[in-house]
Amino acid sequence: MSCEPWQCAEIAATKKANVIQKPEIAVAMMKRAQHPILIVGSNVTERWMDGKQAIEYIIEFANASKIPVVATAHMVGEFVKRGYTPAAYWNAMEISQRVCDPTWMGLDGKGHPDLVIYVGMPYYMEALILSGLKHFAPDLKTMTLDNMYHVHASWSFPNASLEEWAANLKVLTSKYSGGQ
Amino acid sequence: MTDKNVHVKIDEMKTNAGLVKNLELSIGKVINDNYTEEPMGPTPMPSITTLRDWDMKLLTKYKPFYMPDCDSCCLCTFGKCDLTAGKRGACGLDIAAQSSRIVMIAASIGSACHTAHSRHLVNHLIEKYGRRYPIDVGGLNVKVEAPVSRLVTGIKPATLGDLDDILTYTEEEITQILATAHTGQEANPLDFESKAFHIGMIDHVGMEVGDIAQISVFGYPKADPEAPLIKLGIASVDRTKPVVMCIGHNVVPSVGIIDYAKENKIDERIEVVGLCCTAHDMSRYYTRARIVGPISWEIRFIRAGLADVVVLDEQCIRTDVAEEAAKVNTPVIAASEKNCVGFKNRTNDSTDSIVEDLVTGKVPGVLVLDPEKVGEVAVRVAMKMAPIRKRKNVLPTAEEVVAIAKTCTQCKACQRNCPQDYFIPAAMKAAAAGDLSKLEEIYEVCIGCLRCESACPQKIKIHSLIVKAGEKSMQCEDNLCRSGRGAVSDVEIRSVGGPLVLGEIPGIVAIVGCSNYPKGGKDVYDIAREFASRRYIVALSGCSAMSAGSYRNKDGQTLYEEFPGGFEAGGVLNVGSCVSNSHIAGAAIKVANIFAKRPLRGNYEEIADYVHNRIGAVGLAWGAYSQKAASIAAGFWRLGVPVVVGPHGSKYRRMLLGRKEDPENWNVIDARTGETVNVGPSPEHLFNVAETKEECIVQIAKLCMRPNDTWKGRSGKLSHYIDLHKRYMGVMPNDIHLYVRTMADVPITMKDEITQVLQANNWKESIIPDPTLLPRMVRKMK
Numbered sequence: 025m026s027c028e029p030w031q032c033a034e035i036a037a038t039k040k041a042n043v044i045q046k047p048e049i050a051v052a053m054m055k056r057a058q059h060p061i062l063i064v065g066s067n068v069t070e071r072w073m074d075g076k077q078a079i080e081y082i083i084e085f086a087n088a089s090k091i092p093v094v095a096t097a098h099m100v101g102e103f104v105k106r107g108y109t110p111a112a113y114w115n116a117m118e119i120s121q122r123v124c125d126p127t128w129m130g131l132d133g134k135g136h137p138d139l140v141i142y143v144g145m146p147y148y149m150e151a152l153i154l155s156g157l158k159h160f161a162p163d164l165k166t167m168t169l170d171n172m173y174h175v176h177a178s179w180s181f182p183n184a185s186l187e188e189w190a191a192n193l194k195v196l197t198s199k200y201s202g203g204q
Numbered sequence: 205m206t207d208k209n210v211h212v213k214i215d216e217m218k219t220n221a222g223l224v225k226n227l228e229l230s231i232g233k234v235i236n237d238n239y240t241e242e243p244m245g246p247t248p249m250p251s252i253t254t255l256r257d258w259d260m261k262l263l264t265k266y267k268p269f270y271m272p273d274c275d276s277c278c279l280c281t282f283g284k285c286d287l288t289a290g291k292r293g294a295c296g297l298d299i300a301a302q303s304s305r306i307v308m309i310a311a312s313i314g315s316a317c318h319t320a321h322s323r324h325l326v327n328h329l330i331e332k333y334g335r336r337y338p339i340d341v342g343g344l345n346v347k348v349e350a351p352v353s354r355l356v357t358g359i360k361p362a363t364l365g366d367l368d369d370i371l372t373y374t375e376e377e378i379t380q381i382l383a384t385a386h387t388g389q390e391a392n393p394l395d396f397e398s399k400a401f402h403i404g405m406i407d408h409v410g411m412e413v414g415d416i417a418q419i420s421v422f423g424y425p426k427a428d429p430e431a432p433l434i435k436l437g438i439a440s441v442d443r444t445k446p447v448v449m450c451i452g453h454n455v456v457p458s459v460g461i462i463d464y465a466k467e468n469k470i471d472e473r474i475e476v477v478g479l480c481c482t483a484h485d486m487s488r489y490y491t492r493a494r495i496v497g498p499i500s501w502e503i504r505f506i507r508a509g510l511a512d513v514v515v516l517d518e519q520c521i522r523t524d525v526a527e528e529a530a531k532v533n534t535p536v537i538a539a540s541e542k543n544c545v546g547f548k549n550r551t552n553d554s555t556d557s558i559v560e561d562l563v564t565g566k567v568p569g570v571l572v573l574d575p576e577k578v579g580e581v582a583v584r585v586a587m588k589m590a591p592i593r594k595r596k597n598v599l600p601t602a603e604e605v606v607a608i609a610k611t612c613t614q615c616k617a618c619q620r621n622c623p624q625d626y627f628i629p630a631a632m633k634a635a636a637a638g639d640l641s642k643l644e645e646i647y648e649v650c651i652g653c654l655r656c657e658s659a660c661p662q663k664i665k666i667h668s669l670i671v672k673a674g675e676k677s678m679q680c681e682d683n684l685c686r687s688g689r690g691a692v693s694d695v696e697i698r699s700v701g702g703p704l705v706l707g708e709i710p711g712i713v714a715i716v717g718c719s720n721y722p723k724g725g726k727d728v729y730d731i732a733r734e735f736a737s738r739r740y741i742v743a744l745s746g747c748s749a750m751s752a753g754s755y756r757n758k759d760g761q762t763l764y765e766e767f768p769g770g771f772e773a774g775g776v777l778n779v780g781s782c783v784s785n786s787h788i789a790g791a792a793i794k795v796a797n798i799f800a801k802r803p804l805r806g807n808y809e810e811i812a813d814y815v816h817n818r819i820g821a822v823g824l825a826w827g828a829y830s831q832k833a834a835s836i837a838a839g840f841w842r843l844g845v846p847v848v849v850g851p852h853g854s855k856y857r858r859m860l861l862g863r864k865e866d867p868e869n870w871n872v873i874d875a876r877t878g879e880t881v882n883v884g885p886s887p888e889h890l891f892n893v894a895e896t897k898e899e900c901i902v903q904i905a906k907l908c909m910r911p912n913d914t915w916k917g918r919s920g921k922l923s924h925y926i927d928l929h930k931r932y933m934g935v936m937p938n939d940i941h942l943y944v945r946t947m948a949d950v951p952i953t954m955k956d957e958i959t960q961v962l963q964a965n966n967w968k969e970s971i972i973p974d975p976t977l978l979p980r981m982v983r984k985m986k
Contacts, residue, residue: 030620030625031620031621031623031625032617032620032621032659033621033655035274037275037288038275038276038286038288039275039288039289065895066895066896066899096895096899097894097895097896097898097899098896098898098899098902098932098933098934100933100934100935101932101933101934101935102934104934104935105934113933113935113938115892115893115894115895115899115903116893116895117269117854117859117861117892117893118861118892120269121267121269121859121861121863122863124269145895146625146722146851146895147625148623148851148852148854148855149851149854149893149895152271152273152854152855152857153271153854155271155272155273155275156269156270156271156272158288158289159270159272159275159287159288159289159290159299160270160299160300162289162290
């Protein structure tokens, strides 16, 4: 798939995301990060792949990777319902404003996140948030696990089908010990 | 109050002092400030910097969080300039200033739009009825007739001429603000934000003037909680009669249509229907008018062949309406200077010739700038066209939908261009196999933007397929919307002022804005019903008021039948069209003035300080869409009223967020003692996005808390917040300790679980102050 923004009117930016060609590359970057966080939006209960909702793939990944999860919108209840307790829940703007602030010491107070991973927000909204971080937190690395190319992230997967997305998420999970 | 253009000419005058010959004296305006009941406050007719200090107080609490939609600036020929991540443009501007500049420009466009609308109304009505025509928005029940205008300008308007003077002030401010967007002017993001607040405040004045003028002259409901229920939806239209469809916001041409039909006693023989805010204002004038729906339904009704003539006035009209109407042989009359549609100006031609040309199809449309002539032409054309058109439409048959769907190549261009990212390809695939249910589901939530069609390489009329699949639902749209009631009466304010300020009525939820909803209008109904059931005051306007009336409860009642229409606990009121939004801000201002006896005229800071700290009002633009929604929101920001937007509202590209964990953000001054008191994050934000309906409901409940809440009021508000949080978020909120000031605040039924939370967070009791952000409000320093 080409590396164009998923929504066509999201015009190209002067600084564009690096394309994650293989999930293994994303895993390598995640493993290198000292304080990564994964911010999960409301579309993860709207997308189905092989009879499973995207949130279930995310839970499997979070359990394997141990990356702390921040649930946005009303997703905290959806996680808890499925037996997974996220590290925190915030409004999408509230958490993004904090990761934009270099003095914020993270969810556990031990250090500002050095890698912020987004997945599952409405595309246009996630695009704008990533733009905000690109401009106002230029040292922060951002990544998206969506199956839609996000031009404003530091790293993004290219546009892909739901089936390819499921496959990518499974590979990501499998690269951590205990992941299937 | 004011006299304009005084001109005195003396040819010859003999006095003791001497002889005066050929004296001419011209005075642009004389202000006779003879209103003595209330002294003038410190800031009448504020300039663009008069209230800057107040703005900075708010902007210190609520910091901008920018999300640029574009990395570059292309507003001058030095550029494009790449402003990414700290780079500056050729003029020196950085991305923060550019982002705030865009916010200010958007709000200026919105403000100019409302003000120009009001200017047209006022000029038209003065020309017809004279400057001395008295204003009347509610008879004896409304003594504070123009709270926003009085607050900002200091003028207490009594006549249409006074409204003209107020508009003159707003027009100057819009010009001044817009000038600051020029290259090499304002440079600081917070100064741009302050100016956005200013233009928002001006917008509310402009809106108020327009609505006061039309309420006074056209005999709309005047602060009437029992304003008539108006039929809403396509099924409410008698399609055996000729149909005149009016689209836009400015009621003047519609009044021409209705008057002509009534004068010629043919009003029973035609249907006059409206889309968007014109529909509200038509129905305030004429209860037989039908509201067929919000802005997003324009194309579905035209393609379905409903209209025998389309009349366009101004604002939020799809710019391809004329092309769409031509496909179903529907003539179009453009009736506004602001929206000429490329048609020839036929204002000075004979009515017969215009009608003839439209009916024979010689021209697809005309520009007519005389509202009376529009009235006659529209009615005559509709009556002649109805038997010719025979409801011609361009919707395919169900069989054709299947055949057309088979030509879809599943390229996904439709989905990638859909603002909602709907799974249109999957729906097309199902349709190709004979299953239209997925297309029908999209009908329920589609915002009718047609971007899917524009993108389709196969040129499939996707929207027509969607509308055909949803045709059964469309034919059942027969609901009710309460006619716009206009202002909130002084009597109502007196009744609710105390309970509101003390927190016993948990809040005012103002649901405004357009129909760019993330998942359809049902969300608006659900949100409104949730809060009305909890005895909040729910005020609606514009397309949101229509969407809220488009659904029924299990007993078959619409929201407007289920709940009373008063400004009262559990009331659901439709204030009216876009310009009626000013009445919602006006109601909050009137609480400060009428209930708390705070002086109103030219006293902006004090009143805003009161509203911000004491009145638990929250604005919601769930389907935010236009620049007008931006300016309406900006007017609420300056009053310190938080605004929530749906996910599409993120495209306003800037939030105003508080940081609840930073205690210094939440200090107020206790006006009793002058001491600084921490009151917690109440309200937490001034402008924020809610990603889902569930989150939105919880966020609104939280944002209704105010420092002034009594323990009883706070206990009730906390009870709603916790209950809604548990229900919609699935867990207890994790910030309760920030909102409990004394143990009396804790809802009695939740005492055990809250006590545990308080202990876990090392909570300490604090006092409930007489809160203010203005040192001059301190009565006695301790």
